[in-house]
Amino acid sequence: MAILEKLTGDYMKRILFFLFFLVFTQSWITAQTPPSCGADLYREWYAQQYPELNEQAKEMQEAMAEWALHYTESIHPRTLITIPVVVHVVYQNGVQNISQEQIESQLDVLNADYRATNSNLNIVPPFFQPLIADVEIEFCLAARDPEGKYTTGITRHFTNKDNIGLDTDVHYTATGGADTWDPLHYLNIWVADMGDNVVGRATFPGEAPPAEDGVVIDPRYFGTTGLAAGSEPYHLGRTTVHEIGHYFNLLHPWGSGLPSCDGDDEVEDTPLTSNNYLQECPSTLQASCGSLDMYTNYMYYTNDPCLAQFTPGQKVRILATLAGPRAALTNSTGCQPSGTDPGNYPVFKLLIQPNPSPGQLVFECKGKEGKSGLLQIWDPIGRLLYETAISTNQPYTWEAPATWADGVYFVQAEVEEEVVVRRFVLRK
Ligand SMILES: [Zn+2]
Structure with a gap:
């Protein structure tokens, strides 16, 4: 790459x-x-x-x-x-x-x-x-x-x-x-x-x-x-x-x-x-x-x-x-302040490991205990490729289908109306 x-x-x-x-x-x-x-x-x-x-x-x-x-x-x-x-x-x-x-x-x-x-x-x-x-x-x-x-x-x-x-x-x-x-x-x-x-x-x-x-x-x-x-x-x-x-x-x-x-x-x-x-x-x-x-x-x-x-x-x-x-x-929620001061973080974070990845990834929504949410994977031109329910603080292991091309993908996690988007790179 x-x-x-x-x-x-x-x-x-x-x-x-x-x-x-x-x-x-x-x-x-x-x-x-x-x-x-x-x-x-x-x-x-x-x-x-x-x-x-x-x-x-x-x-x-x-x-x-x-x-x-x-x-x-x-x-x-x-x-x-x-x-x-x-x-x-x-x-x-x-x-x-x-x-x-x-x-x-x-x-x-x-x-x-x-x-x-x-x-x-x-x-x-x-x-x-x-x-x-x-x-x-x-x-x-x-x-x-x-x-x-x-x-x-x-x-x-x-x-x-x-x-x-x-x-x-x-x-x-x-x-x-x-x-x-x-x-x-x-x-x-x-x-x-x-x-x-x-x-x-x-x-x-x-x-x-x-x-x-x-x-x-x-x-x-x-x-x-x-x-x-x-x-x-x-x-x-x-x-x-x-x-x-x-x-x-x-x-x-x-x-x-x-x-x-x-x-x-x-x-x-x-x-x-x-x-x-x-x-x-x-x-x-x-x-x-x-x-x-x-x-x-x-x-x-x-x-x-x-x-x-x-x-x-x-x-x-x-x-x-x-x-x-x-x-x-x-x-986009990008214009909405996340809090009143720079120290104020949202209720959860989305962790992705490893990144870049050869195929298998672990997603985890770190935040409040016992909450459920939605995880989605999008391709670069905005097509929804994958969707699953997730629970906070529980690692979710996922394997990219062999047919997916190398490149950048976007993961969106939503928990109680808080939305976090991150990207990962697939490099097989
Ligand atoms: Zn011009």
Whole structure:
């Protein structure tokens, strides 16, 4: 596994170097290209690396499109969804080890922009004002971790690797990054150096291994204060708004790759466009492909101060993701405090031994005596594989079926409405 990961990392560096070379050399002839979103490049890379996941993800895409097609507000009454976020700060020096204040400033931006309470709604041209959507999603810094313990929702890890945010190493503590928290129930954000060409990247639903699922943002473009304050024109936290859009399955308005009228984002109310408005901020109406361009949409590359809206069509696409592959986020307990102080632990803990395991595992719910509960094992794309009743303080020995593939699995234990989720690795 370690060797595989190492090879994967090295291979990735070569592929990325090649891709960046292709994309950036042309414009180097005349001028340095401003840094931008890396989501499309990584999407391409993951599709090549994990063809099986990609096949499953395509099926998910079809199901989500079908759901969106039949969506109406009356059939699907909304309640506000709050997404628990864990921020993994992976730093090489004190400057990159950004402050809690800077992290909280990013949460403020997310909560304004996904609720359409941002202060710059007035910059949206009148023609597009009716297409400003309140996505009705809020975000919290996690208040309890996957084991049910108190947390600030922030982890901090020193690394000695340059530009680790470009590499999958950032997702593993063993390779100098930070391990993912249960990605079914938490939005994982890694804040890590990504060099000079990329401001952020994200994984689309189901397309990356679960341990790599989430969003990566360079610390210079995360939030609005501290290190981000000097990062004009990407100093207002909208890189993260944009990347989380990808995480929720939104595409660039021009589709994937380079802007062209032939591309589309599969959303009706975002007009076709052949311009990404990279580091621009138009002061007059702009048009391409026979219609006005909605350059104020968060999924463009426009400067942060000039981004201001999602559309109702994008909202439905996000909701389809939250009704499909990312549904577990909507019933996560991650935002609920586990207690009033850091010393207050939940009523039980879930122990897993050994981990990684060649096949046989022992699960034990340590906690109050004489309680019964439910133990479930899930695969990375959220399928329930196994379920059994358990009793607290009694080791439960279990053998993984021979047909199960090596990889990461999730165990959820529930005792008296306390839920604990942990992961284990099968390595036969
Ligand atoms: Zn993007």
